[in-house]
Amino acid sequence: MLERKIPEGAKPEVQIFPQRLLSADTTEKLLNELLERVEGIGRIVIHGPGLPKAVPFGPARGKPVKHPERRPIEVHGEKIPMKVQTGQIIVEIEDEDRLDDIVEEIEKICREILPCDFEVQVGRFTRHKPTVTDYLKFGEEGVKKLDKRLLGLVEPRARLADRVSVLKKKGED
Structure with a gap:
């Protein structure tokens, strides 16, 4: 193991x-x-x-x-x-x-x-928990609504769309 x-x-x-x-x-x-x-x-x-x-x-x-x-x-x-x-x-x-x-x-x-x-x-x-950077980027309310898969992936001044591509799973909207 x-x-x-x-x-x-x-x-x-x-x-x-x-x-x-x-x-x-x-x-x-x-x-x-x-x-x-x-x-x-x-x-x-x-x-x-x-x-x-x-x-x-x-x-x-x-x-x-x-x-x-x-x-x-x-x-x-x-x-x-x-x-x-x-x-x-x-x-x-x-x-x-x-x-x-x-x-x-x-x-x-x-x-x-x-x-x-x-x-x-x-x-x-x-990261699996929100970081200070996440709070700076999205705010407290934004972090609560944010897809958990995006936590800790983006720097504060970067646009999310420029750094992250999200693929939908089969049957996911």
């Missing part, structure tokens, strides 16, 4: 940490397979270095960046713009009773799709 470090009242998460940055194609395949084959996923968070639209500083400041990985991918039938190159994927698990089976299935999918070695860890890697 896996060692788990999960705070009281929080859902477990599985962290997939590839040894290399993933291409948009590989990220698209991995996300689609996870959503297709694994039951009980709450949310998926992708971390990695940003892929800016324009050069942020230096003599070429403001000029467009033509990075081949900054393109939309199709996940679960919806187009999602890639704004980061995938370096880490965090999958929240809703069904804690099946955690060991879900982790095995995730590892199996990773072995099939990822072109490099990877690590899989179980624990809690994102």
Whole structure:
């Protein structure tokens, strides 16, 4: 059985940490397979270095960046713009009773799709309670109404739509 470090009242998460940055194609395949084959996923968070639209500083400041990985991918039938190159994927698990089976299935999918070695860890890697930043961004009433999957994901000055893509589950409005 896996060692788990999960705070009281929080859902477990599985962290997939590839040894290399993933291409948009590989990220698209991995996300689609996870959503297709694994039951009980709450949310998926992708971390990695940003892929800016324009050069942020230096003599070429403001000029467009033509990075081949900054393109939309199709996940679960919806187009999602890639704004980061995938370096880490965090999958929240809703069904804690099946955690060991879900982790095995995730590892199996990773072995099939990822072109490099990877690590899989179980624990809690994102916030599960509102942060001060959430209160600054949305206010106290806004936090109460906020979808719990969005907690701790956005910086105060960033627009939510620029940072987060929400996919609906089958049968969800």
